[in-house]
Amino acid sequence: MLFSAAVRVCGRLRLVIQRPPARVCPVMSRLFHSDSQGNSVKDKAKSTICVEGNIASGKTSCLEYFSNTANLEVLTEPVAKWRNVQGHNPLGLMYTDPTRWGLTLQTYVQLTMLDVHTRPSVAPVKMMERSIHSAKYIFVENLYKSAKMPEVDYVVLSEWFNWITKNIDLSVDLIVYLRTSPETCYQRLKMRCREEERLIPLDYLHAIHELYEEWLVKQSSFPVPAPVLVIDADKNMEEMIQHYEEHRGKILAA
Numbered sequence: 001m002l003f004s005a006a007v008r009v010c011g012r013l014r015l016v017i018q019r020p021p022a023r024v025c026p027v028m029s030r031l032f033h034s035d036s037q038g039n040s041v042k043d044k045a046k047s048t049i050c051v052e053g054n055i056a057s058g059k060t061s062c063l064e065y066f067s068n069t070a071n072l073e074v075l076t077e078p079v080a081k082w083r084n085v086q087g088h089n090p091l092g093l094m095y096t097d098p099t100r101w102g103l104t105l106q107t108y109v110q111l112t113m114l115d116v117h118t119r120p121s122v123a124p125v126k127m128m129e130r131s132i133h134s135a136k137y138i139f140v141e142n143l144y145k146s147a148k149m150p151e152v153d154y155v156v157l158s159e160w161f162n163w164i165t166k167n168i169d170l171s172v173d174l175i176v177y178l179r180t181s182p183e184t185c186y187q188r189l190k191m192r193c194r195e196e197e198r199l200i201p202l203d204y205l206h207a208i209h210e211l212y213e214e215w216l217v218k219q220s221s222f223p224v225p226a227p228v229l230v231i232d233a234d235k236n237m238e239e240m241i242q243h244y245e246e247h248r249g250k251i252l253a254a
């Protein structure tokens with residue numbers, strides 16, 4: 001609605017069109033916090049660490065370990081939402097029929113990861129599980145490369161991803177890559193027993209592993225948004241804790 005007012009200027013009646021009072025949408029202001037030139041900016045006093053790795057590589061366990069660190073906030077992957085959005089289970093549907101439901105799941109993953117990236121953090125360091133980058137470069141890519149995602153779905157998701165990353169500051173300061181063998185993940189996945197994942201074959205974990213290696217170790221496939229710290233995560237929990245303690249300074253200084 002336009003706001004208008006009749007005012008008298010030099011004895012004549014003039015209609016003055018006024019702008020509606022500026023309404024600040026909290027989500028938009030979160031996404032488009034901008035400087036005086038209108039560029040999207042991030043609070044540089046804060047840093048973001050993304051913990052990356054194959055399915056069941058130990059990312060959630062890593063975040064749990066760091067969760068009682070002062071000045072650090074952990075944000076796990078929103079898997080619960082992917083398993084239940086208003087009573088629907090896009091994760092389960094995707095594993096049942098990836099060609100039909102891959103786009104549905106990955107669209108929702110992209111939205112929920114965008115939410116995690118842009119959620120204001122109270123602590124100076126934000127540690128996230130995975131990222132919008134790996135959603136695209138690993139999981140969407142895998143669906144497409146394995147001919148389970150139609151080209152039109154891939155193109156639409158890519159256009160969304162390109163728009164988001166061009167227009168919104170989703171910068172990452174450090175990637176911690178928990179590097180495992182696919183066989184280790186397979187064992188851990190079986191032990192975790194997540195219902196939707198019971199039919200995941202070892203080959204699937206091999207494919208995800210290769211994409212991670214190309215992206216974060218060889219750095220030959222897609223842009224890597226931050227320096228990468230590679231941690232050998234085939235070790236037992238006790239040894240992992242030793243690794244985490246060795247790298248704690250580097251991680252917190254990101």
Ligand SMILES: Nc1ncnc2c1ncn2[C@@H]1O[C@H](COP(=O)(O)OP(=O)(O)O)[C@@H](O)[C@H]1O
Binds near residue numbers: 057059060189191240
């Ligand atoms: N270093 C480890 N050694 C043995 N088991 C582990 C280790 N790290 C995690 N696990 C177990 O493996 C399963 C998957 O770990 P999780 O942290 O959920 O992986 P992710 O979040 O990467 O999917 C869980 O049952 C967890 O308890």
Ligand SMILES: Nc1ccn([C@H]2C[C@H](O)[C@@H](COP(=O)(O)O)O2)c(=O)n1
Binds near residue numbers: 054055059109
């Ligand atoms: N973009 C994504 C991200 C994750 N998934 C799947 C893979 C797992 O089944 C599940 C959660 O992953 P985890 O944290 O256990 O490694 O979600 C996907 O299909 N697409």
